Amino acid sequence: LTERQANLFVCSRLIPHVVANIHVVVVGSTEIRMAALLQLPGYEEERLQRVAEQLPCREVQTGMLLSLMGQPHQYSYPSIFIYGHRASGKSHVMHVLLKELELPHATVSCVECVSVALLFEQVLLSFFGCDAASLLPRSASLSDFVRIYRQQCSQSPAKQTRYIVMEKAELLRDTDANLLPALLRLQELVEDNVTIILLSEIVWDKFRPNTGCFEPLLLHFPDYSKGELQKILSQDRPPSYSDEFYSSYINILLGVFYSVCRDLRELRHLAALNFSKFCEPLEEGKVKETDTHKLWRNIEPHLKKAMQTVYLREVSSVQWEQMQQMEEKENGALRGLSAHTHVELPYYSKFLLIAAYLASYNPARTDKRFFLKHHGKIKKTNFLKKNEKTSNHLLGPKPFPLDRLLAIFYSVVDSRVAPTASIFSQISSLVTLQLLTQVSHDDQLDAPKYKCAVSMDFICAISRTVNFEIVKYLYDFL
């Protein structure tokens, strides 16, 4: 007990010190700080060195984590919460640290844990082996887990701090209300030297339960700066090219893409995608490696094209190259996956979809005006209500009952259609194709409600194929 209290004391002392560190780091040279930070007693120097090599541009965070962790045998702070955007190195840092320093740990992804039992099982499995995991009863509860943990822990007490890393911790909020508070003070519950590290993309404020809980230490991983991105990306150098060559390529790449995309993973994808194009003149022997300007002129148009599909991940590198070749022949616009939006539908399905679109975007009271032959006089002022006009498309599709869909369908389709079973089955297949969405619950058989889920462009293309002028029937465009 005393040891833990002492440890907590140390931790609370540590925090201001760490914060002070950051300020120093930002100002001073990272290299020097890094060496100083990573000299922690209790760890082999060689290993710390390796860690430092593998974690470029994350020296501050690593150093802070290390100082939080303390020496292997010391008690650590019970829970640490690390947050930062995607691809800011959270998992990577944890993974490298724990692996290189050979600390006992369990890494669990919360996506994978469909049930809490799975989570418990994985933790026990990696700490105590499969015998312990098999002790868990079916549908284990938290108290089962704590009981078995204590039991195992008494047999093999921790010589070093044990770490439980939970990736995508935001999913923990959807599980039992007591799970997160319990995990945060697991150290007390199981009376073992264990630390929980939660990794998440969102801030702690969104986690805090209503009933309050033990506050973890918060640690933020900021986004990489342009220089840092350059440094990290340059590390993926292909073996057959020189360092300068590749980093000049990365420099060009970042120059084009940095304004639209700062996601490391996406940039890495783009780098891999376009590198072969960059090397082309080099391979043909036209340009020397050092002639950056010529290389830049060669690659620039390609990168500009790649801009259009950034984030879409539409093609693998092979198809990308094929497309670029095709394009050189045809000189057309670049077409990605999203360009293939044409969908072939049976004739009546097209009309059902058109009817659904009309039902979704026209107010029900205007149906009379559009679909009745002798609708009589409708006062224009009354018909065109001010606030309703032009707002339907901005507000998005509205739900409509099946009856209305069929009524509109029968009036827009030009031939007489028998109400056969296949007309109805077409509606449900449109729902499975996600062109319509069912709004009411699946169980509601009586008057189900739908929404139309296709865009204006899509429906215009569809109605063009059946010679139906949809714009004439849309209230917004009257």
Next chain:
Amino acid sequence: MSTSSVSKGCFVFKPSAKKKKTLSLADYFIHGCEGAENSEKRFKLCQDLWDQIKTDTEVLQDELNRNILDSLLDFTRKCSTTRQHSDWASQMRASEIPTAALVLGVNVPDHDMTFQSLSDLLQQSVTPHVASVQAKECGALKHLMKRVLERLMGKAVTVDDEEEEEAEQTSAPLHKSVHCSLSTLCDWYNTKTKKSNTGTPGKKRSSPVRDGPQQPPVVIIFKDLEAFNPRVLQDFILICSRYIERLPLMFIFGIATSPSTIQHMLPHSVSSLLCIELFQSLSCTQHLATVIDKLILTKQFPFKLNGKVMQVLISIFLYHDFSVRKFIKGIQLALLEHFHSQPLSVLCCKKKDALLNVMQLDHLDLERIRDLLSFKRYLEKQEPQEQVDLLKDDTHLKEVCQKLIKDLHKYHKNYYPILRCLHTLTSSLPRYPLGKQIRELHLICLEKNVWESEDYQSAMKLLKMLAKDELIALLQRCAEILQPAKSKKIKSALVQLEDIIAKFKQLDTVAAEPPPTVEDSITSPLKHLQKKTDLAQLQKTLLEMNESRRSKKLSPFEVLRNEALEFIDSLVKSHLSPPESQILNEVCYYASSATVRRHLNATPRTSIQAALNSPFYYLQNDRLKTEDGTVSNAAPDICIVYKLHLECGRLINLYDWLEAYATVVSAAEGNDPDSDNFGKVDEVKHARFIRAVSELEFLGFIKSTKQKTDHVARLTWGGC
């Protein structure tokens, strides 16, 4: 039934040993069959024909899918090999899951076959680890995971006996611990690959160069991507990407609409874990065109569909479902119905067999032939003596029938090549007067004499305007079509056609001679024009000019072109007459389009209304027979209630309804209309009424409403 027991109680008696004989297919066919004498023979014919059609379509389907399946196989192979390479590009994408987006079109029921052959091919040539999942069995992540593990690991048990123990060992803990995770799969995969690497050393040494990759990929096929819950799919992909280093996973997405669905379903954080490649399959209309080409437009199958049935099948395809499988099912139905209902279908087989079968016809069948519409027409044209012979003499009729059957076969032999010729000539004309697809032309030809239609005339006019090189190209393609045909008429036609083509080609060499001078005749009226004239005069001269131009001498090319087109016209007229004009066409042509429509395109609503309006239609009870529009008061309660409700407005007063019902039912019971009790509501009537009303509510004709007490709302329009 008795027992030896002395005590009272319930005893279970098992059914006696003699089991009900299970009926074979043939028994079902023969049961209720028209003309039972030769039904077995017909069943045999029908089955043989269907088997042939089935194998043919399967072969066809495989051929059509070959391209896309091959490219998919290449893709999986490439993925599994690049994974083992350590070059830079593949290392960069090592963390991505290779994914094939397979766009198949909206006819989802047809995809099953494609996926089946895909997974078969994958298992044969690339990897034994293939699992395909459907959306409906994977409502939650747990289920999806379970299905994938089951299919991957369970397969080993069934495929290889050797590995059964191994698989059992791994599957045992799987069952014990309820949670199945991908790490289980990883372990299983490792033991599996290790075993295949170290195991059977003797064999391996004998063939040191193994084609198969050391680490076969694990392929997961998502058959219907759109129907999956996006949440489930996202989570699954996230989990898989955690294991990608240990497990060579690969996805195949079956997409029905468009590839952009992937972006709709998966956020960037998930789709960035995939390395997507796109594959586009043949469109279903092309698919149908090939099926029609190989199945319908051929003399290979003696069974034919008439125009109306074809129209029904094609419109179901185009208007409703785009499903080729359903189209073939439709053909199967027509086939079955034809052999079932037409006793003379015994003659619907290969020519040789048909001639034999004619000789074996009995008197009854011959009478049936005499009743055939087409035969009667034939009869009227014969000499009186011949007519008597045909009607009285069975053996004479048989001989004539043989001749007629031969004629029918000849007709088919000539029909299809000429149809194709006409299609090649007209399919490239502007605005497609005779249809873009050959099936449209076929439908026209089935309906009526094609040469009498306006479209045909306009097509011929357009053909007369073709330039020389275009016309020669078309004619040459026609000649190619006629080439393989064996019949005498077609052969002579081919000779003539080649003759014409040769003449066209000669024109080039002869063309040097100067064209006849016609300028004088044209220029002279022009000179007249320059003088001052009034409007009437001008019109007259213009008309004259037109006349003179028309009557002007045709160039040799024009003469030859007209000759060619006349020749084509004569071919069409002699061979493309509709099948209805052929004698004994009823033997081969199935004509009942209403049956096909009723079976394939059901109308539940119409049936319900028919049942309620005229219960006699279904119940066949004479007491229910009524004149038009009325319902007998002895009809089932629901019919009476339905009929009464038709007389009401949008809201129905339940009490009035009950009174009216009681009156009708009392009349049915034969009560005296003047007595006091007549039309009184007693408990039984009340109960029957309530039941009928709730039945109507169940069928969706009325519903309860809160607008007015004791009223229900009608959900249909119209009525009396």
